[in-house]
Amino acid sequence: MINLTGKKVKLRALEPEDLSILYTTENNEEFWEASNTLTPFSKATLQSYLENAHVDIYQAKQLRLAVENTNKATVGFIDLFDFDPKHQRAGVGIVILPQYQKLGYANESLFLLKNYAFNRLNLHQLYAHIASNNSKSIHLFQKSGYLQTGILKNWLYNNGTFLDVFVYQLIDS
Numbered sequence: 001m002i003n004l005t006g007k008k009v010k011l012r013a014l015e016p017e018d019l020s021i022l023y024t025t026e027n028n029e030e031f032w033e034a035s036n037t038l039t040p041f042s043k044a045t046l047q048s049y050l051e052n053a054h055v056d057i058y059q060a061k062q063l064r065l066a067v068e069n070t071n072k073a074t075v076g077f078i079d080l081f082d083f084d085p086k087h088q089r090a091g092v093g094i095v096i097l098p099q100y101q102k103l104g105y106a107n108e109s110l111f112l113l114k115n116y117a118f119n120r121l122n123l124h125q126l127y128a129h130i131a132s133n134n135s136k137s138i139h140l141f142q143k144s145g146y147l148q149t150g151i152l153k154n155w156l157y158n159n160g161t162f163l164d165v166f167v168y169q170l171i172d173s
Contacts, residue, residue: 004116006108011065018066021074057083067109075100078109088124110144118172125171131156132164146170
């Protein structure tokens with residue numbers, strides 16, 4: 001049995017009640033660089049997304065889950081994207097809201113997602129692209145067992161400067 005509940009967090013499906021926090025998170029410009037977002041999202045767009053969040057990962061090629069702590073507060077979101085069942089891989093994205101960072105929520109969320117991806121979805125690998133200046137994410141993914149396997153040179157353009165992106169992979173052994 002695959003368990004999406006750990007000691008500190010539970011990964012759960014998105015609910016209509018998540019609209020407000022999803023709206024705030026998606027429109028927080030501090031997160032835009034990591035998510036390659038260029039424009040804000042409307043509440044109507046996010047409402048439509050929530051209404052269709054039940055679509056199977058095999059059809060949608062993505063899955064977003066809320067990260068909920070033991071007090072039932074939504075502390076962030078974690079995603080599988082570019083889901084490719086043929087090649088048995090998917091990208092991983094995670095955001096933990098600033099007030100909940102450094103409490104172990106992100107690390108446990110990645111662990112739970114890994115178990116789900118490898119044991120329920122039968123994936124062989126997970127990957128993440130992380131900007132070279134995102135030291136928090138680099139540390140998180142390394143701590144979670146991901147290995148840096150490549151560099152995309154001058155991949156992101158930000159504030160008049162090009163940034164490298166590190167490719168991290170976690171391969172099921």
